[in-house]
Amino acid sequence: MLSDLVIIDAYALQGIELVGRYLKRAVDDGADTEARAGLSLVAFYGGICLGPVFTTADHAIAYPLGTRHKLPHGIANALIFPHVLAVNAGATASKTAQVCAALGFQSGDQETILSGARSFCEALGLDMRLRAHNVPEDDLVHMAQDAHAIRRLLDWNPVDLSVEDIEEIYRAAY
Numbered sequence: 001m002l003s004d005l006v007i008i009d010a011y012a013l014q015g016i017e018l019v020g021r022y023l024k025r026a027v028d029d030g031a032d033t034e035a036r037a038g039l040s041l042v043a044f045y046g047g048i049c050l051g052p053v054f055t056t057a058d059h060a061i062a063y064p065l066g067t068r069h070k071l072p073h074g075i076a077n078a079l080i081f082p083h084v085l086a087v088n089a090g091a092t093a094s095k096t097a098q099v100c101a102a103l104g105f106q107s108g109d110q111e112t113i114l115s116g117a118r119s120f121c122e123a124l125g126l127d128m129r130l131r132a133h134n135v136p137e138d139d140l141v142h143m144a145q146d147a148h149a150i151r152r153l154l155d156w157n158p159v160d161l162s163v164e165d166i167e168e169i170y171r172a173a174y
């Protein structure tokens with residue numbers, strides 16, 4: 001229903017704007033209670049979104065990093081996030097531009113979005129290469145098969161990703 005989607009989009013965008021405003025502050029100074037309160041609201045908005053619209057390819061592709069290689073869920077999602085934001089941009093141009101603006105980096109072609117999102121995460125102190133997180137390169141093909149089987153999430157993704165597309169994302173992130 002269109003009206004539900006509009007409401008959910010508003011919660012999602014408000015949450016992303018709060019991430020743009022507060023995540024780096026909270027990471028830099030864990031005692032920054034204003035920033036942490038903002039992020040608590042983000043978690044709440046995220047929870048509201050989970051019911052009606054689920055998550056999509058980022059979570060599906062991040063899951064094998066946790067299940068097979070024990071990466072924390074948030075780190076796993078951050079490592080994959082720039083790639084999925086970029087790969088989905090062609091199908092969701094205006095929403096992607098809103099996400100980029102909310103997080104404070106440039107939208108544009110896939111390469112611009114990828115590098116902006118990657119820089120956003122790197123500025124938090126995160127090494128964005130899978131290799132830096134003890135993910136073995138010879139497992140990427142198996143991870144892609146695992147991820148592709150998570151239809152509960154991938155069937156909602158605006159772009160249909162094949163096993164090969166997902167393996168390519170892992171290789172680009174490696």
Ligand SMILES: [Fe+2]
Binds near residue numbers: 059073
């Ligand atoms: Fe999650």
